[in-house]
Amino acid sequence: MDKKTALVWYRRDLRMADNPALVEAARLGLAVVPVFIWAPEEEGDWAPGGAARVWLHESLKSLQMTLKERGLTLLIKKGPSLETLLRTAKECGAEAVFWNRCYEPALIERDKAVKAELQAKKIEAKSFSASLLFEPWEIKTQQGTPYKVFTPFWNQLLAKPEISKPLEEPKLKPAASAGNGLKIEALELLPSIPWDKGIRKAWTPGESRALQALEKFSSGPVNAYETGRDRPDETGTSRLSPHLHFGEISPRQIWHALRKNKKGLVYLRQIAWREFAYHLLYHFPHTPRDCMRPEFRAFPWERNARLLKAWQKGGTGYPIVDAGMRELWATGWMHNRVRMIAASFLVKDLLVRWQEGAAWFWDTLVDADLANNTLGWQWVGGCGADAAPYFRIFNPVSQGKKFDPQGVYVRRWVPELAGLDDKWIHEPWKAPAEVLEKAGVKLGRDYPEPGVDHEAARRRALMAYEKIKSGKNQTR
DNA sequence: TGAAATGTTGGGGCG
C-alpha cells in the first residue's frame, strides 16, 4: 500500500525554509503532520535551561502560526519520544516519520533507538542533515582521525566541494486527520516568577526574525566585523546565535548569504567554529563534563561559593565583568568578547572549575548550545583541544579599556557607575576620593570593591598551573 | 581572539 501521511518531527529545526525533512515529505507527495515533543528528561544532564525554554516557547508559537497560515497544525506533545511518535502516527494514520538530526550524545543515542523501533514497527524513519554544513563524521584528517586543531579543520572545510544551496520551502499537503495536541502553555516552558521580561524585550524568536537579523547583519556590520565584533558597546555582531541554536535559520542559509562577500569569510569562520564544536562533541562525547587535556584532572580548583555567586550576579567589582554578567541575566545573551573576559575571570582569577561557569551559562543563555558552550569554556579554561594556553589570562581592566573605551557598555549595565569619568570607569577603586564622591559612588555601598586583586589572582593562577604542568605529557 | 617581563633601538639632553 502506498504511504499517505508522514510525521515531520520538529526538534531544533524550527523553520520552514531549508528543511530537508519537510522537503522529503513533499517530494514523496505525503500529507504532513508536524509534531513537536517535549521530552527534556531524554537530554540527560543537558535539558534546556531556563532562558532557552523561554525562547523555545516563543519560537514554537511562531512556528505554529506560520504552519497555520499554510493550513497545517503543529501538534504539541509531551512524554517519551518513541511512544509519543508511535501513538501520534497511529492517530494520524502516518506511516513515515522524518526529522533533522541533532548531535548531542544523549540525543544521538535516543534517535538511534527511535529509528530502530519505528522501523521494527514498519514505520519508515528517515533523518536528514540540516543543522550543520557538514556531518561531524564527514571531515577527517589525512590519517582518518578527527581534527583537534581549528585551523586545519577550517582549511579542510574550505577545500570541500561547494556547500549545497539551501532548500526552498516546499508546498505542503495537510493531513486529513491532524491528531490531538496540547497547548504550548501546557509544556510549562515559561517561568512562574516573571524574570523573562528582559528577554522578551531584547528578542523576538522565530524564523522571520532570524532572516531579518541575517539581512540586517549582511547589509552592514559584516563589513566591519573584524574589529566590530570586539566592541560590546556597538552592534557589530550578528546576534544570530539563539536563532541558529533553535534552527530558525540554517548555517547553509548563512553561508550562501555571506560567501560572495569577501568580508563575509571573517564571520563564516565563526560559523566554522560552531562546526568544529559539533565535530569535537561528536568525537569526544565526554567533553561537556571532562577536560580534553588529561593533566587538568589534577588541577587545584577552588571551591568558593561566595565569589561564584558574586560572579553570577554581576558583583565582582570589575565593571566589564559585571556588565557582561548583568547583560546575560537581563537579556539571556552576552557579547562574545565579554563572554571571554567574564569566563577568564571565573576560571583564572577565581580558580572556579569551568563546569560551574558552563552550568550557569547553560541556564541563563537563550543561545545555550552544548557544543558551543563546551568548546568555549574549555577554550578559556585552557583544558580544551585547541584551547588558549592556560597562561593567557585576560586583564579585565585593560580588556575594558581596549574594547569599551568610553565605558558605554559598562554604563549601560552598571548604571551606578555612570557618573564616573571614562578614565576610571574600568577601575573605580583607583579613582580619587573626590571623583568618586562627585560621581555619587561609594565603593562597598553602591558598587563592590574588587572581590580579588587581579594582579595577585593572576600569579595564583599561574602557580596553580605549575602544579599540573609536569603531568603534561602523560597519556590518557 | 593576552599580558607582563625583558630586551633592543634610537633620539635627545647634557656634560
Added chain:
DNA sequence: ACGCCCCAACATTTC
C-alpha cells in the same frame, strides 16, 4: 663632536 644616560617605543620572550 662625542660618549653617556635616560626613556619611550617597539620587539621578543616568557608565563
